[in-house]
Amino acid sequence: MKKMNVLAIACTLAVAALAFVAMAPAVYAAVPASHAPGFSLGDLLSNNANYFASALVAMRVDLEGLIKRASDKIAELKDDTPAEAARAIEEDHKKILADIEKLRADIAAKEAEEAAANNSPAQRSAEAARAADILDVGTRAGMDTDAIQTAIRNGDSLDAFRARAFDFMAERASGTQTSPGRVIRDEVETRRSGMLTAMTFRMGGAEQPTGDALSMARGFMDNQDLVDFAAASIGHRGSVRSVREREEVLTRAFHSGSDFPAIFSSAINTVLERRYALAEPTYRRIARRRDFVDFRPHYAVSVGEFPMLEKLTESGEIKFGTFGESKEQIAVLPYAKGIRVSRQMMVNDRLGAIGEVLGGYGRTVARFEEITFYAMKLSANTKLSDGKVVFHADHGNLAGAGAAITVASIGAGKAAMRKQKGLDDATLNIQPSILLVSPDKETEALQYLAPILANDSVKVNPHVGTLEPVVAAELTGNAWYLFASPDEAPVYQWGLLDGYTAPRIRIEEPFGTQGVGMTVEHDIGFGAVDFRGGYKNPGA
Incomplete structure (x- = not known):
């Protein structure tokens, strides 16, 4: 049922995307066929200088980004996407489409405005050339798209922007370049987690793993005994047949720098904890649990009842009581x-x-x-x-x-x-x-x-x-x-x-x-x- 729901939402998003593509030619009516979405903005500015003014350049860059976001949002839908997450993706996609429609209207209005204001072909050509030059300088300097668009919209001169780009490159060269943090699953940690999950399952300390746990443990689920896990932990290749070979594998696994002792210890502790949790000693039915922060004697404080209410005096005085x-x-x-x-x-x-x-x-x-x-x-x-x-x-x-x-x-x-x-x-x-x-x-x-x-x-x-x-x-x-x-x-x-x-x-x-x-x-x-x-x- 969940897959059917996700499929239905995916179909809805795909239809919406197709509908938008059907309307897209109105936005790109003045763009040659060789410049479909995904075109090079520099080439487009050079070949259509009479068409683009500075504000329109920035707006069309924004429109290109929104189209890309809409496409990426559809790509987030997978076969195993939960229904709730799929609905959230659908809502986000609708909002992006709404933003696209609004921007299209703004572009049309801006086109009409500039067509009325700029009757001089030479003026339009100069403005488009300025925008193209700023885009080229900012891109070569590695500046953010937002900074480039802001300069184009504000009418910054090429010389002023070139000086700003030079300062940006100098500052970046003198500092320590950092990149956005990303969570990457370490291969060694993945292997260790998978082995621990499989060993715990074989010992009876966990249910059949599913999802990510199963994908990590899949390579070890066929192991039937401790020697198999020990061999895997030290990278032993081939079968282990004789008793001597089994002892040698165990000795190497416990004495080498492998993770086997830690994995084995974690697995048996998981089994121990599960069996302990299943036990139901009678004392827990008549005693209250309260854990201790250290080994020192702790006071168990029994606080008395709230003091009884008393009638206010004529002057409105409230008498205070105490706790025992x-x-x-x-x-x-x-x-x-x-x-x-x-x-x-x-x-x-x-x-x-x-x-x-x-x-x-x-x-x-x-x-x-x-x-x-x-x-x-x-x-x-x-x-x-x-x-x-x-x-x-x-x-x-x-x-x-x-x-x-x-x-x-x-x-x-x-x-x-x-x-x-x-x-x-x-x-x-x-x-x-x-x-x-x-x-x-x-x-x-x-x-x-x-x-x-x-x-x-x-x-x-x-x-x-x-x-x-x-x-x-x-x-x-x-x-x-x-x-x-x-x-x-x-x-x-x-x-x-x-x-x-x-x-x-x-x-x-x-x-x-x-x-x-x-x-x-x-x-x-x-x-x-x-x-x-x-x-x-x-x-x-």
Whole structure:
């Protein structure tokens, strides 16, 4: 459909162009057949000196430029031009045609004006000769067309313009000549990008490339294993058959000045990042994300509610209130682990096994995060700035006695959360949305939250549909928790080091007798920031 739309627009522009060409003879009626659009302006001035006056010369140069712009604009349409871009091209082309029509009218008017004013053939011949000489001098000096046209229109004398052209050439010769900047795709960078795209695809870290990515990667898409990519990176020609040849190619690729180590590292990091993004650890459901700018401890500031409005006094006095705030400290910590991809796996890899192994580390890191978060959550050392653990009787978010998950116990937890007061002693009316349980309480939670058709109003569960069950394997026992959305009332916070979105793999040791040595590095932090958005029941 998109190609049909582009074709339709192209046809429209072509028809418009043909229509303009049909009208063009009126503009060039006085131009000999040998001087069709694209003619040499110098020749035209010499052969038709009686016809062109200075202003008309400049106007006809402008007209020639507009005709060229209209032709170039049509040429911008390609088979793969998006419909929106094609419509924009059509609008630009219409504007150019409108400018051409206006200029044609101006030329006709100018012709009539000069025909009435200049009755002397000698005068017309002298004016045309002046314009021709200025054009010749300006062109030889390399001056811009605009400067030449301005001199012709303003009636500058040939001597004055010749002096200006000399100064222009002298200034250009003494300075450093520069050319307009152009973005050129470097061949080496194109090859590297194409190889990276193809390798990432073969490792399962990206979808089938399309567009420019596919055109750059096309030469490497048939490569099936790491040795093929290594051979391509060092310019190896011919097939690689024996195990010895495969090892030699890998050794050269890792130890030479080729881009292979960087390409290999980027590809496995892309796979790792994708697998990490697909993981869904439960802690992210109950904790708010806020990244860290460095490794120093950061304050997580909880700001109190806006002060309540008060009636104005008779004199119109406005009383100002204050905000309360509390500060909890959290720091991001660095974590790392060394791994090794064996020499045998590197040599034998043909089906992306390395990509699967290293990409699977993304899930491992997500599991590590889950374990680390719940270790922090359950630790007696995780305390708020008031010196108390998150779930404490003094915080009003801990049930006095354990109870099973029932309508009454859930109702008590909801009531406790709704009654929580902010830093300015205003009631917050927090609504819980998550029921967090251990695997030991999963069945009970699912049964409780399952909708039932009760024929007795006493048996109706009013909490169905208001809570989402979340099961954390790191929890044990009968305790269960209520949490509000972390966007509304966060209890815990987590974050990565600013600029990083996933763990990363770094090649530490090049290919050798034991394979390739790497490190998986990850920077992340967890901490408690408030108590009001959660509630704990020890369970029964």
